[in-house]
Amino acid sequence: MKNFRKGALAVVLALTVFAAQPALADEGGISFWLPGNFGSLAAAPGTPGWSWATVYYHTDVSSGAGQQFPRGGRVDVGISGKGDIALFGPTYVFATPVLGAQLSVSVLGVGGRNEASAALSLTGPLGNTIGINRTQDLVAFGDVIPEVALKWNMGVNNLMVYGMGDIPIGAYNSSRLANLGIGHGAIDFGGGYTYFNPQTGNEFSWVAGLTYNFKNTDTQYQNGMDFHLDWGASHFVTKQVQLGLVGYYFQQVTDDFGAPPALGGFRSRVAGVGPQAGFLFPVGDMQGYLNLKGYWEFAAENRPSGWNTWVTFAISPAAPEPASAKPIVRKY
Incomplete structure (x- = not known):
């Protein structure tokens, strides 16, 4: 069971570094934080060395017909969006402890197709209409997102703290x-907790954090601070198969700066819940992991909502075999 624990944790670091740009909230419906970023085993340490994860993310969301969203000096009404996004990047886990914890460093890239629509757009003090039923799509690369994390293991209990940022070099106009x-x-930045008992195969995780947004110098608009909570609960029905539930809650906690007075602070909110399944398997001398999860959104405010799905493939160093698995050589 000790080797099962290490095998299950060997890939999790590569699964906890993702935040993407097609999420909808804040100015024009765009927020840095992508709810559902973290999930099961988020705070559990992994195996030292390099790992790589690739995620296919699909989202399909829409707002109410008359709901307004500020964007660059205008207001878009009745927006909707679809995204087919690839998220990819390496993680390096250090073998030498730092403050008694396992240190990891990650870098994420984003690319894919994003489609957005608006029933109409308004501009100027009189609310002049500049466009009706506008739809645009874009295939490009997004911003670069680095992350640093520290994780502590204490038997079945695991703690983490992390910090990440957005380097705004992606396609934007x-x-x-x-x-x-x-x-x-x-x-x-934020922190989280994972309970994982390899004897029973039961696991529960949560990660909470806050996002601080810098001013958009193109529009002179600044999104407020966002609070987010991601959680996952699962059971390993075998040593290779994991089933469970995932969910999130996203709440903007301070007002935007630059929104039209009629929209107030324009604080956004959304929650989501859905199923997940995971599969562990060998890839040569490495450890592979495939995870599928989906979210249905509800309780949305100042934010389009709908559903999204994630398919994650990660590869990482295999956990070392326990000493008991090695052959015993006796001398007579």
């Missing part, structure tokens, strides 16, 4: 509906 970059820098 304030006059465009569809973007892969968010147009401004951001920093996000």
Whole structure:
């Protein structure tokens, strides 16, 4: 069971570094934080060395017909969006402890197709209409997102702290509906907990954090601070198969700066829940992991909502065999 624990944890670090730009909230419906970023085993340490993860992310969301969203000096009404995004990047786990914890460093890239629509757009003090039923799509690369994390293991209990940021070099234009970059820098920090008992195969995780958004210098708009909570609960029905539930809650906690007075602070909110399944398997002398999870969204405010799905493939160093698995050589 000790080797099962290490095998199950060998890939999790590569699964906890993702935040993407097609998420909808804040200015024009765009936020740095992607709810559902973290999930099961998020706070559990992994195996030292390099790992790699690739995620296919699909989202399909829409707002109410008359709901308004500020964007670059105009207001878009009745927006919707679809995204087919690839998220990819390496993680390096250090073998030498730092403050008694396992240190990891990750870098994420984003690319794919994003489609956005608006029933109409308004601009100027009189609310002049500049566009009706606008739809745009974009195939491009998004921003670059680095992350640093520390994780502590204490038997079945695991703790983590992390920090990540957004380097705004992705495809962005304030006059465009569809973007892969968010147009401004951001920093996000938080912590989490994982309970994992390899004897029973039961696991529960949560990670909470705050996002601080810098001003978008193209539009002079600054999103407020965002609170987010991701959670996952699962059971390993075998040593290779994991089934469970995932969920999230996203709440903007301070007002935007630059929104039209009629929209107030324009604080956004959304929650989501859905199923997940995971599969562990060998890839040569490495450890492979495939995870599928989906979320249905509800309780949305100042934010389009709908559903999203994630398919994650990660590869990492295999856990070392326990000493008991090695052949015993006796001398007579």
